[in-house]
Amino acid sequence: MSHSPEGASRPARPGTSGQAAQAGSATPPPRPALLRKRVLPFGIAGAVVLAGIGVHSAFATPSADAVVAEVYGGGGNAGATYTNDFVELANSGASALDLSDYSIQYLSGAPTATSKWQATPLTGSLAAGGRYLVGEVAGTGGSTALPTPDATGTIAMSATSGTIALVQGTDALTCVTAADCAADSRVKDLVGFGTAVVHEGSGPAAGASNTASVARGSALADTDDNAADFTAGDPTPQNAAGTGGSGPTPPPTSPPTSPPTSPPAAVKIHDIQGDTRVSPYEGKAVSGATGIVTGVRAYGSSQGFWFQDPHPDSDPRTSEGVFVYTGSTPTVSVGDSVSVAGTVSDYYPGGTTVGGQAVTEITKPTVTTVSSGNPVPAPVVLDDKEVPDSFAPSAGGGSIESLPLRPSEYALDLYASLEGMNVQIGSSRVVGATDPYSELWVTVKPKQNPTKRGGTLYTGYDAPNSGRLMVQSLIPTSTSAFPTADVGDTLKGTTTGPLDYNQFGGTYAIQARTLGTVKSGGITPEVTAKASSSQATIATYNVENLAPDNAQSKFDALAKGLVTNLRSPDVVALEEIQDNDGATDDGVVAADQTLTKLTAAIAAAGGPHYQWREIDPVNDKDGGEPGGNIRSVFLFNPDRVSFVDRAGGDATTAVGITGKGDATQLTASPGRIAPNDPAWDSSRKPLAAEFTFRGKKLFVIANHFDSKGGDQGIDSRFQPPVRSSEVQRVRQAILEHDFVAQLEAADPKADVVVLGDLNDYQFSPAVTSLTDNGKTLTDLVNTLPAAERYSYVYEGNSQVLDHILVSPDLDKRVDYDVVHINSEFADQTSDHDPQIVRLKP
Incomplete structure (x- = not known):
């Protein structure tokens, strides 16, 4: 898997290797009942395997x-x-x-x-x-x-x-x-x-x-x-000049007897919310907050209800709605008029360290129901006109929490100003398919960077697409199942409910009290064009932590994708092949059982009898799911191409280049590029190999760069968000670029294909460092029409993480295709779409 664009502050669920973290994986971690877990710190489930390790x-x-x-x-x-x-x-x-x-x-x-x-x-x-x-x-x-x-x-x-x-x-x-x-x-x-x-x-x-x-x-x-x-x-900060050290000096007072207790402040909801992202009443007791219940969440670990004052103030920055955290099934119903007392809390879903937005809540509540059956305050309609094009203000990388909200200028400010309020969207195009957690993404700005098949294209760090919204449901599943939708479908009619913040959403989420219905947009899984007999076909496919204990249905679906949708490529670079016992961390590193099961499924689907080449990693040194030992693998059809086996390649020996011109060759095939360099710590090492097709030599390098784990999300309260993981990927890219440059210097006519999950975008510093802005390698995704440049969908953004790059000697002799069979669909075999290039060496 791979981490999401900028989203990656979110820890990947155990087993992700790469996005988001985009995103590790762009797929969010499992969460109970789709919601926040308040008892354990965020990410602790993934850390349990580490807790027992002794001190070195x-x-x-x-x-x-x-x-x-x-x-x-x-x-x-x-x-x-x-x-x-x-x-x-x-x-x-x-x-x-x-x-x-x-x-x-x-x-x-x-x-x-x-x-x-x-x-x-x-x-x-x-x-x-x-x-x-x-x-x-x-x-x-x-x-x-x-x-x-x-x-x-x-x-x-x-x-x-x-x-x-x-x-x-x-x-x-x-x-x-x-x-x-x-x-x-x-x-x-x-x-x-x-x-x-x-x-x-x-x-x-x-x-x-x-x-x-x-x-x-x-x-x-x-x-x-x-x-x-x-x-x-008590904290006692002291600097080099000797200032401080004893803590702040309190004013002289008489010894207190029994400190007076301040009475709760009598407030309106808009007083609690204030005109910034955090409450001026944080940590304080309040009373007398009144309003109408607009939504009830009676499941999961974040049970409670939203209520809204039907008599707003004149300040558009101050929300009139707020969430009341009860921690158990609420005793109120939609339409109840209530008065609430409690303690105000700015709650950070996922914890403060991940950088997300705060949600202002009332905790430890005392709730008095005044009347029932009242009309719910009219919803604020979110549409193309209401939602600004600009996403978030900038604070030079600092926090925007203390900045007064500007809801008419920034979408993130608008959503913050409506936090907890009743909102509504009309018929909206689905830009992120229904996921296993019963949530989907729509856009309320249909003209904002549309893809050819109905998604929303992520075109740059400065264009995170402000119209995206997550949709979840407050409707019990016993009453109505959550709709299943693919990208390009329409959530038709009106969807209405309180606006909440969800750390997995990349923006805010409508907690739907009423849900639209799905109208199909008609997309179907693609089938790539047929190659001529004179073209070699090379593909890349991230198969998402494939292990022998996965269901046979996953192997069969992967086989169908390779045989039917990709038309049985001559060479396939696979990412995320796990070892023979999957996530069991017991020192096993061989993956022959995983590959035997996959190649058997391919043959059963009518495909070729693929052979494979790979290098087992050192146990637990290549990142990904602990114990999984994921690696890149080459499958090849021996009836179409020959693999040049050259001894000497292992997990820790660096492959080199010898010879000149037509005699140029790798010192080992397969071999790993600079496996001992710190750039590859806890990350997959590139796998280089030589093939021959009709007597012509092909150099192919399979990749799975470091994940986006640890990056701040595009919805972060720190703006612009920090992409801390980028540093390692840039180092990886430079190492590989130098290797390819050496290969091309030895043989300027060398046919080189570099491919795989680079966990970064075509415009990123890592990818442009690898290609040297197109001088050393051509990134083929840039040759597609702009609206077709994506292989992955995360948080409603269609984006590029997987790439096929070719040497200048090849870039005019190739046909390239991203084959959309996964990322746009609720029914996915992997979270990545495969890619294929047809070329004449």
Whole structure:
């Protein structure tokens, strides 16, 4: 799988390898009843397999000078005094430490295989006996600024659980277990706190919260046991100048007897919502909020109801609706007039660290029903005219939470200003097929980048398509099944309900109280054109974590796609072939059972008797689903092409190039490109091979680049969102580009095909680095009409993740096709569409 465009702040479900994270995988993680799970931190299910790993012996050598002295992630949260998160360093040594090549890095407390570290580069030096303050992201709460930080970053730390590392170098760490982090010589000191999986010693430091940091004692003891070395207490940030260190000084007061309790504030709903993305009443008790119930969610782990004031104020920025979180089946019904008291909370679906929007809610509610059977407030109609073309304001990469909403200028602001309110859409084109979680995506802006088959095309980072909306349902499935729709269908009639935020949606979601009906748009799975006998056909197909224990129906459907829709290509590069026992993490790396089952299904479907070539990876070193050991594989039809077998290729030996002109060849076939380079850490290594077709040599390189896991979503409260995973893919692209350039220098007439799941877009820095802007390789997707440039649909955006690239010697002798058989359909065999090129060597 692959991660979504920019969406990838969302951890992939266990087993994703690549998007979103787009998106790892662009497919969202499983969630109970399609909704938010409030008990466990987001992503913890994917981290369970890591929790039992012991601490590596490398942590037995404590730092002799610089250490992490204090960690505080509660800055700006409810109850906090300080406005920012911070990390404080200290130096117990006798000499200053130059920090110009160091960074502070942060990892979530429950990392998955695709989790990414976030880094803040440091500058200056840490004096002997001195302190050094690193300020991180600000929240909306708190009253006291930090002492002037010595370095600043934009990391949004969790208040209660996470891992901080002092790292030599600024490249992001790749470890997600305590053992692997201990083995990384770049880690100078590491502190896990709360329930962090990655920590030193017997356990993480305990007690971190919105109001408490974890800190070493004055002696800076470092036994490499976080639980023993750190204690919780009031935050005491101190910078290199010696400012701070004792916490904010409270004004002198008489010893309190019993602090007075402030009475709940009497408020209207629009007072609670305010004119920004977060409530001015966050964490405060309120009472007297009145309105009409517009929707009831009586299932899942986020049960509650929406109610709306039928008497709005004159400010378009302030929503008149809000969600009341009951935690159990609500006792109200749509149309009830209610008065609600409770505590206001800005809830971040998925947690604060993933960067999504906050949802303002009333928690711990006391609900009084005044009357029943009242008309629901008239819905706000969302259409092409109402929704702005521009998606989100920019804050230079910072948070937009504190900015006053501008609903007439930005779609994300409009949706935030309507959060919790009754909204309606008319007949709308489906741009994201119904998924297994009973949700689909529509567009209310039908002229916004339409594809040829009815989707919405993702054309660039600055064009995330503001008309996209997710549709979910509040209607019990016992009453009416959720509609099954493909891209290009129409959700006909009106769909009405409260507007909610969903971290899996990439925008906001209508919680439908009434649902339209589906009218077919008529698309069908494509069949590629037939090749001439003189053309070699080469395809790529991400088969989504294929393992022997998958249902036979999946193997049969993949076989049908290859035989019928792709017309039995001569060579197929497959991505996400798992080992013989799938996700069982027991050291097995061979995949012959997976491939035997697939090739047998292909033959049974009337296809050729494919042979295969691949290289087993080192166990658990290529990313993806833990234990799955996914890899790229070549299938080939020996009746049409010959594979040039050349010994020497294995998991850790780099393939090279020898000879000149017609004598140019790979040192091993198959062979891996630079498998030991850090660019390929926890990622699939490119597989290079030689084939011959009618006596002509073909060099083919199969790829599955690093996932988009850890990227902030396009709907992030940080704008523009940070694409942190891009750094590794650019390094991978440059390595492969240099390999191809060397091959083409040895033989300027070499026929080279580079293909696979690059987990990035045709306009991305990674892909343009690989092609050298078309000088070294031609990205064939750019030769298609603009409206046909996609192979994947995520969050209602049709986009490119899979590519076929060819050398300049070939680009005028090819026919290229993306064969749409999966991404636009509710019934999918994989979440990727395959691609094929027909060429004459």
